[in-house]
Amino acid sequence: MNPLPPVVAALFIVIVGLEVAFSLGARGIGGGAEAVGWRMGALERFAFSGPVLDWMLETGQFPVEHVIRFLSYPFFHASFTHALFAGIMLLAMGKMVGEAMGNLAVLAIFVVSSVTGALVYGLALDTSMPLFGAFPPVYGLIGGFTYLLWLRLGQLGEQQVRAFSLIGILLGIQLLFGLLFGGGMDWVADLSGFVAGFALAPLLVPGGWQKLKARLRRD
Structure with a gap:
């Protein structure tokens, strides 16, 4: 197996490290009695909240402890x-x-998709349910991958709409699980993350920025 891009490994380690701490704390293995509530406390502090966004927009105040929730x-x-x-x-x-794109591209898609997913989730929905989990930026990476596949299919002269098969399947599975077991509106953030990743990808592929500038000059 080829080694993972360092930024991907780093993001994965942070997610796994936090989950290990929460899981051990919930079982009383580390952290003492207070560790049982680590996960809930972290979600209250770091999960994205639509009502908090509404408050910031209404008051014009954007304290760091709330802005950081986007990331x-x-x-x-x-x-x-x-x-x-x-x-x-x-x-x-x-x-x-x-x-295909490099470490900085992965980080850019992760950040932009996270912010976009949260912003759309907060503005489009009237819900107090917090948003958490890595799926919006992961869907952003799926958007980047979809763009790469879209380019590849175009080069091969095949139907480029096939590039969207993966996102269609994933959203279909989400809808099915939501109908069978119930679920929230997280798919709004996921889909927004996908769109952000797909839209950003043309600027991040090697030579993409130069091609865009050349096209704008011709227009």
Whole structure:
């Protein structure tokens, strides 16, 4: 196996490290009695909150402890299983995007997709349910991968719409699980993250910025 891009490995380590701490604390293995509430306390402090965004927009105040939620929420999860699935997808998508675009591109997509997913979630929905977990930026990486596949299919002269098969399948699975077991509106943030990643990818592929400038000059 080829080595993981360093930024992907670093993001994965942070997610896993936090989850290990929460899991051990919940079982009373470390941290004492207070450790049982570590996960809940972290979610209250670092998860993205729509009502908090509404308050910031209404008052015009943007304290750091609330603004940071746009970037901190992807690192906190509801359970070990939640973190495991998000981490696996991060490794898979991050590796493919990182090898094609580079480490800075992966980090840029992760950050922009996280912020975009949270912003759309907070503005489009009237819900007090917090947003947490790495799926919005992971979907952003899926968007970057989709763009790469879209380019590849175009070069081969094949139908480029096939590039969107993965996101269609994933959203279909989410919808099915939501209908069968109930669920929140996290898919709004996930889809927004995907769109952000797909839109950003043309600027991040090698030579993409130069091609865009050349096209704008011709226009």
